[in-house]
Amino acid sequence: MHRAGAPAASSRTLLAAVVELALPGNAGAASLAGEARTCQTIRDYLVRERNWPRASIKVKPFWTPGKRGLH
Template identity: 65%
Template sequence: MSCAVRDLELPSEPGIAYVAGEERTVQAVRAHLVRDRGWPRASVLVKPFWTPGKRGME
């Protein structure tokens, strides 16, 4: 995961995070926000749009 996400200044109270992108990346961002930042899992919504080596995400 990018240092940009780890270094991001977030509000003191969790809000809602919408994360879209490559499957492993959005999972890593969600894990960071939940595990390291203490956000409720239900507050981090992810939408993977692609996975290397797979065609379509339907």
């Protein structure tokens, strides 16, 4: 997904792309990696809107503005 100049931190661009995906109902699993707030937003969407179990979503935040050493 190309952000087309949108900021990487807390970007809604990737969330919008995930919303458009044909994902399974409440039986999915996901691995998310990237900017911390963006990963959190996508995880929250999958749990709240798609009814996926939180335990089925693995999140690995690699960076966030102003922080170091998340990897």
